[in-house]
Amino acid sequence: xxxxxxxxxxxxxxxxxxxxxxxxxxxxxxxxxxxxxxxxxxxxxxxxxxxxxxxxxxxxxxxxxxxxxxxxxxxxxxxxxxxxxxxxxxxxxxxxxxxxxxxxxxxxxxxxxxxxxxxxxxxxxxxxxxxxxxxxxxxxxxxxxxxxxxxxxxxxxxxxxxxx
Amino acid sequence: xxxxxxxxxxxxxxxxxxxxxxxxxxxxxxxxxxxxxxxxxxxxxxxxxxxxxxxxxxxxxxxxxxxxxxxxxxxxxxxxxxxxxxxxxxxxxxxxxxxxxxxxxxxxxxxxxxxxxxxxxxxxxxxxxxxxxxxxxxxxxxxxxxxxxxxxxxxxxxxxxxxxxxxxxxxxxxxxxxxxxxxxxxxxxxxxxxxxxxxxxxxxxxxxxxxxxxxxxxxxxxxxxxxxxxxxxxxxxxxxxxxxxxxxxxxxxxxxxxxxxxxxxxxxxxxxxxxxxxxxxxxxxxxxxxxxxxxxxxxxxxxxxxxxxxxxxxxxxxxxxxxxxxxxxxxxxxxxxxxxxxxxxxxxxxxxxxxxxxxxxxxxxxxxxxxxxxxxxxxxxxxxxxxxxxxxxxxxxxxxxxxxxxxxxxxxxxxxxxxxxxxxxxxxxxxxxxxxxxxxxxxxxxxxxxxxxxxxxxxxxxxxxxxxxxxxxxxxxxxxxxxxxxxxxxxxxxxxxxxxxxxxxxxxxxxxxxxxxxxxxxxxxxxxxxxxxxxxxxxxxxxxxxxxxxxxxxxxxxxxxxxxxxxxxxxxxxxxxxxx
Numbered sequence: 099x100x101x102x103x104x105x106x107x108x109x110x111x112x113x114x115x116x117x118x119x120x121x122x123x124x125x126x127x128x129x130x131x132x133x134x135x136x137x138x139x140x141x142x143x144x145x146x147x148x149x150x151x152x153x154x155x156x157x158x159x160x161x162x163x164x165x166x167x168x169x170x171x172x173x174x175x176x177x178x179x180x181x182x183x184x185x186x187x188x189x190x191x192x193x194x195x196x197x198x199x200x201x202x203x204x205x206x207x208x209x210x211x212x213x214x215x216x217x218x219x220x221x222x223x224x225x226x227x228x229x230x231x232x233x234x235x236x237x238x239x240x241x242x243x244x245x246x247x248x249x250x251x252x253x254x255x256x257x258x259x260x261x262x
Numbered sequence: 263x264x265x266x267x268x269x270x271x272x273x274x275x276x277x278x279x280x281x282x283x284x285x286x287x288x289x290x291x292x293x294x295x296x297x298x299x300x301x302x303x304x305x306x307x308x309x310x311x312x313x314x315x316x317x318x319x320x321x322x323x324x325x326x327x328x329x330x331x332x333x334x335x336x337x338x339x340x341x342x343x344x345x346x347x348x349x350x351x352x353x354x355x356x357x358x359x360x361x362x363x364x365x366x367x368x369x370x371x372x373x374x375x376x377x378x379x380x381x382x383x384x385x386x387x388x389x390x391x392x393x394x395x396x397x398x399x400x401x402x403x404x405x406x407x408x409x410x411x412x413x414x415x416x417x418x419x420x421x422x423x424x425x426x427x428x429x430x431x432x433x434x435x436x437x438x439x440x441x442x443x444x445x446x447x448x449x450x451x452x453x454x455x456x457x458x459x460x461x462x463x464x465x466x467x468x469x470x471x472x473x474x475x476x477x478x479x480x481x482x483x484x485x486x487x488x489x490x491x492x493x494x495x496x497x498x499x500x501x502x503x504x505x506x507x508x509x510x511x512x513x514x515x516x517x518x519x520x521x522x523x524x525x526x527x528x529x530x531x532x533x534x535x536x537x538x539x540x541x542x543x544x545x546x547x548x549x550x551x552x553x554x555x556x557x558x559x560x561x562x563x564x565x566x567x568x569x570x571x572x573x574x575x576x577x578x579x580x581x582x583x584x585x586x587x588x589x590x591x592x593x594x595x596x597x598x599x600x601x602x603x604x605x606x607x608x609x610x611x612x613x614x615x616x617x618x619x620x621x622x623x624x625x626x627x628x629x630x631x632x633x634x635x636x637x638x639x640x641x642x643x644x645x646x647x648x649x650x651x652x653x654x655x656x657x658x659x660x661x662x663x664x665x666x667x668x669x670x671x672x673x674x675x676x677x678x679x680x681x682x683x684x685x686x687x688x689x690x691x692x693x694x695x696x697x698x699x700x701x702x703x704x705x706x707x708x709x710x711x712x713x714x715x716x717x718x719x720x721x722x723x724x725x726x727x728x729x730x731x732x733x734x735x736x737x738x739x740x741x742x743x744x745x746x747x748x749x750x751x752x753x754x755x756x757x758x759x760x761x762x763x764x765x766x767x768x769x770x771x772x773x774x775x776x777x778x779x780x781x782x783x784x785x786x787x788x789x790x791x792x793x794x795x796x797x798x799x800x801x802x803x804x805x806x807x808x809x810x811x812x813x814x815x816x817x818x819x820x821x822x823x824x825x826x827x828x829x830x831x832x833x834x835x836x837x838x839x840x841x842x
Contacts, residue, residue: 151445161427177445
């Protein structure tokens, strides 16, 4: 599946930019610098929007497309921001057969976002993951560090309400 | 004596230069190993597996395009294992390929199609894969990308990187991999300079110029329109290739005859506009030398280069000559001087150009290119589109008589003829600048130092007692390297010629497509350029300021080169553009 690209506005801070510039300066001139710089940039920003990739491209003297190509090749890179609360729904085998797809449908319906997207207010983001190692609790949904198991779709609104 | 190694290819002993690839070595033995992703000096990544061969002792088949030979190596290029592998590669490519070949513009020049035929692929749907949707990127004025015909060979990507633009590349991974721009934006929103080098690198129909043949025929068939065509210097040296003629055949006469038979009301020569460009540019150069700058002056004939400068070196825009390109000068004079003389309303004129260049399609729509209040040129066609028009009209090109351009703007000089090759504009300008400044005829017209297909050339000349340092670059990677030096003050040239495409217009993105087998092992640029230098040498007039129509144009209409009126009609302006 093609990676989703956020259409939310960029909210980078001057402090983040300063950190990124330092990272770029540290790797400039190195062969294969794009990869480590993107990894560290994602640590700073949480994701890799165009504004960040453009800074990386300009700073390292490579084309924006080259940077983007790397960012879409490796699954570790995200092009969408994470919300204050990241909802992760396990779509591993056990959770899937126990009805995780219905949980996913419910969350997307309530929040109006698809997997790999973030709500406009920056509150919630949604990801589909593969097995959190709690198959006995299937189907499982996590909100940041909180784990919710043996769920039915009816319970989803109540869980989300806790974080509103 | 070169270092040689002894190898055997299909049992035949052979001595080849050390460092050769198996692909190159096989050519010495008269064997053309099939390739797809390989394009010499552009794309050498060994990715497509088309060129696999067996090497004795090697564990698996090897990619001959990147595998170097060594002493005692035994290579087999045509074993059942090799044949089976190549055929399977083709069948797999076809499984995800839009196979509507009959109506594909590249039918007949498609390298995938040719290989299927040569290697005997009997079934185009042996495997049924997921053919990507045909989502077209038509955002630019010059090209269309159709990824349903893309085989992911990356030749376009390499060509774009070689132009220092690099706006296309592989996005995604595995089956999702597709060639596109950063953040999946349309090409028109990138720094694409419209050079079309990606199109001539593409082995299939995934990349195409935006075909405007129908627009031209509609204009010709409209009784209210007067349709005037002009042809760029390099078209006559390349058009013949579309009709099976040897590379470097000058077909000027037949080209003119064909254009008349297509129904154009007047057939003019952009070479006339090139002579006008020299008059204006040489004057501008002399003026800048006498008035302290801005120097170096940089030529402005190549719209791909101009857009590159606007994106990447906006601070050097004051250095770029304000002269319009020969296409735009010819167009402007058609709709002003010629229209006035003939009593034609310029709005009734449809001005068509035949260009070696896809960036010309962008140039015609630029601001400040409308001397008569309407666009100087309405439609710019590529060499390939002209060939298509000729074929559609069922003209037997080889049997056409040789005809001459219409006089009003059909007389030109050898100086204009060489515009189509890298170094040509510089040489033409030097011929005129030197003679005008020195006030006496030049003893030798050839400026050999700026000739040849190398990407970077420099020379120093004495012009009227003054030292003039010049540089000539073609291909934007070379241009970029030079401009870095200009920007940093490291280079102290007075005059720089930049051509966007490697080798100049003869190798433009609108020129006939030659397959990689020809491009990799033939000096296309030199062969085509030779036709132009031969033409120059055979011409009675070889200096732009001797062109009688040019003289008449200044006497009747513009006054002096560089006059206020000349500036209004023949000069333009540029805009700084964003990089991201």
